[in-house]
Amino acid sequence: xxxxxxxxxxxxxxxxxxxxxxxxxxxxxxxxxxxxxxxxxxxxxxxxxxxxxxxxxxxxxxxxxxxxxxxxxxxxxxxxxxxxxxxxxxxxxxxxxxxxxxxxxxxxxxxxxxxxxxxxxxxxxxxxxxxxxxxxxxxxxxxxxxxxxxxxxxxxxxxxxxxxxxxxxxxxxxxxxxxxx
Ligand code: 5GP
Ligand code: MG
Numbered sequence: 069x070x071x072x073x074x075x076x077x078x079x080x081x082x083x084x085x086x087x088x089x090x091x092x093x094x095x096x097x098x099x100x101x102x103x104x105x106x107x108x109x110x111x112x113x114x115x116x117x118x119x120x121x122x123x124x125x126x127x128x129x130x131x132x133x134x135x136x137x138x139x140x141x142x143x144x145x146x147x148x149x150x151x152x153x154x155x156x157x158x159x160x161x162x163x164x165x166x167x168x169x170x171x172x173x174x175x176x177x178x179x180x181x182x183x184x185x186x187x188x189x190x191x192x193x194x195x196x197x198x199x200x201x202x203x204x205x206x207x208x209x210x211x212x213x214x215x216x217x218x219x220x221x222x223x224x225x226x227x228x229x230x231x232x233x234x235x236x237x238x239x240x241x242x243x244x245x246x247x248x249x
Contacts, residue, residue: 072233073154073240074247078170078219083229086218087115090193091122094163094216103161104187105126108178110238111167114193114230115218119165130156132181134174135168139234140225140246142170145177162187166212167230169213191215195230196243198223 107116109131120127121220133148150156175192182190192214201225223240227233228240237244 074245078243080241087118095125101161102126106164108166109133111230157185164192169194
């Protein structure tokens, strides 16, 4: 195994079980609503793909790109929305999906941009939330965070199941701590 892959924090089996539960719960919540899932690229890809298949019921899918991390440190959030996004969101039931909630700056930036497009409602789901945010929070008032959380984790830099370190390790089927030299 590459030396950067540290302790396994959440196994593939535990992820699969939790994603099944979330899929069932969200299917009930959005039973007669045809939500628009807005996925934040790229970290949520494995989570999104598994969740969608654990969620029986009609839905639409859109993507936005947000980047904030530089190595293992949070920075300014850069957000790219498709130009024709307004008509895909206006008046719709929107569920924003991200991989991990740390300071909350990423989700806040995305939600502020989407809210301006006047959805019917806007809710948020993350696979992971850190119990304690990395200081400093770039945007004030962003905790306690999302409507649904897959797992609460300690404040360690995690990789795998979509989460990267310098672009690598997104394809690990489990979540692990990053081991740094
Ligand atoms: P926030 O904006 O809430 O501080 O951080 C959220 C974003 O930072 C996530 O979408 C993710 O891209 C990145 N991030 C935060 N913590 C981690 C981590 O432990 N590992 C990885 N790979 N990315 C992280
Ligand atoms: Mg991200």
